[in-house]
Amino acid sequence: MAILSKKDSKLILDPLADNNPITIQVLGICSALAITAELKASIVMALSVLFVLGLGNVVISLMRNIIPSKIRIIVQLVVVATLVIIVDQVLKAFAYELSKTLAVFVGLIITNCIIMGRFEAFALGNGVWRSFLDGIGNAAGYGVILIIVGFFRELLGSGTLLGFPVLGNPIEKTGLYAIGYENNGFMLLSPMALIVVGILIWVQRSRNPALIEEN
């Protein structure tokens, strides 16, 4: 990346792996896991958060010198709520079915800890461009986990990806189903999202022992 200095590209790349908002910082799990039963919903959710966090970080960073610190949480909430209302209305207008699937979870982006967490930790103390990069980076780190979880849950749970059957037809017994493969319907239930994320954390930390926590 020639446009970005080394420091700036670190802002984007760090949250993708070693400082991932979900698996390391423990932020933004709330609204993430319930909608990962389908890959499509996960992607839309990731994009919505990318939009809200990228723009929100810019707005907060622009206002960082005029926000009185006592009421900053309310100011931040108003900024996020406005952006989320925009996302919600756009989804309702252009992807009505999907907005029904996501239901209240679009609204819950407001209280997604990752957004408040980045506002507090970064945008309030840094310039506009760096805040924008930080927002994009963290939202991408969040999105990556969402998409990985959504990928495995949809693939193993219903044998499809983005709604297309990739493992064959379970009723006509073609593809993998011909040799006796069955969908694991359990993957579609909410507890499995937690366990899949738990396993992701396990994999990530075994690859990078520096991240291991003390008991």
Place this chain on the structure above:
Amino acid sequence: MLEHTELFFKSIFIDNMVFATFLGMCSYLAVSKKVSTAVGLGAAVIFVLAVTVPLNWLLDQYLLRDGALSWLGPEYADYNLSFLSFILFIATIATMVQLVEIVVEKFSPALYNSLGIFLPLIAVNCAILGGSLFMQAREIPSLGLAFNYGLSSGIGWFLAILAIAAIREKIRYSNVPPPLRGLGITFIITGLMAIGFMSFGGMLTGGDEAAPVPEETAVQEKTEEEKMNLEEDAEQNVVSYNAIEKE
């Protein structure tokens, strides 16, 4: 009375905020290292939910939903302000949280210190906003039920954080594989607890079976209406036919 009991147990066990909808996971994971802190935060969540859900119910009923403004006069009956609900709900919640913070700081400084940063962050706890949004989505019919819903969801959340805190206190003495220590094992335990809570799902199926009855009557009424319409149409046809014949 029956619907109150049903909603109460349903919100605690079947639609448990943590295990069924993953609401409030951030503070659930971050504050569950010690039972005493977990109890404090859980109590604060119960209180804030029990206050904000009925308040937001009133807002939704008399300000936001389609035609809610009709009490102002017939010319306001067409307004639908529901796109504003996110921002109004979060404003109510932020105000209430500020209030709780002041009260806790005044009466229990020890609790205030141990909750630390998480008290102001209750405002951004998904469980609180989620309670209000689910209340709106499920169209809870009365103020009493809304209060009940807030209270029982709060109790469900309290139970969940209490259980995980107790388990995490004990798990310190067991030999967890190093990469799973801390966050990883907590996720997996929560997943297992959620599977356990799913077994409550069959508890209230009796209510669900009784539910479709009004739909059937509605369908019958419709068919009766259609019959009437058909008869009317037939009569009109006959009349027009007669008129044509006369000509």
